[in-house]
Amino acid sequence: MVVIKDMSFKAGQELKISGKAKKATSFCVEVGHNADGIALHFNPRFDEHGDVNTIVCNSKQGDCWHEEHRETLFPFQPEEDFKIAITFNNETFYISLPGGNMIHFPNRFGDDKFNYLSFKGDVKIYSVKIK
Template sequence: MVFTIKDMSFKAGMEMKVSGKVKSECEGFSINIGHDTNAIALHFNPRFNENVIVCNSNSGSWGDEHREHCFPFQKGNEFKLIITFNNDTFYIKLPEGTMMSFPNRFGDDTFKHIHVVGDVKIESLKVK
C-alpha cells in the first residue's frame, strides 16, 4: 500500500493533479477514488503485464471493466495525471495529453476518499 486519505474534499468541477514515479519493478498500481475502500467510484489501474489501463467501480461488487489501450506509462519514469469529474463522467488526462473517460456510476458530486496501492511513488497530489 502507498497511502490512504480519508477526509478530503474532491468535488465535481475540481481538478486532482497526481504526480508520481513508477517503480522499476512495477507490475501495476491503482488510484481509487470514492467514499471508502468498499465504495469506489473510480478504480484507475495501469497494468504493465497487459499494457492496458483498467477502470472500474465497486459498490459491493465490481462493475464492467473499461479498458484503455493507450498506455503512456513506463517503468522507472515519472508521470502526471489530471482527474476531473461531474455527476456523469470522470475525465482523466493521461501523460502525453491523451484524454480518457469513465462513467461516474455513483452519480455523486463529492468524494472524500483516495486510496493508492501498488509499485508507485506518489510525489504530489493536489486538489483545487
C-alpha cells in the same frame, strides 16, 4: 498502500497526481467514499492479470466490482515520472494522461463529491493536489 480520508474532492475541481511507476506490474488510484465504495478505480497494468500495457477502470460497491473499461493507450513506463489529472461531474470522470491524451469513465455513483483517495501497487507518489 496510501489512503487519504476525509478530503473534499468536488465536481469541477481537478485532482493532480505526480509520481513514478516503480518496477511496475501495476498500480492503482482509487477515488470514492471508502474502500467498499470506489467510484473510480484507475489501474495501469504493465503486466498483471493477463493484461499487458493496459489501463483498466472500474467501480466497486460493497463486494461487487462492476464491468471493467479497458484502454490500450498506455503512456506509462517503468521507473519514469508521470503526471495525471482527474476531473469529474455527476456523469463522467475525465482522466488526463501523460502525453496529453484523455480517457473517460462513467461516474456510476452519480455523486458530485468524494472524500476517499487511495494509491496501491508499484508506485511512488510525489504529490497530490486538489484545485
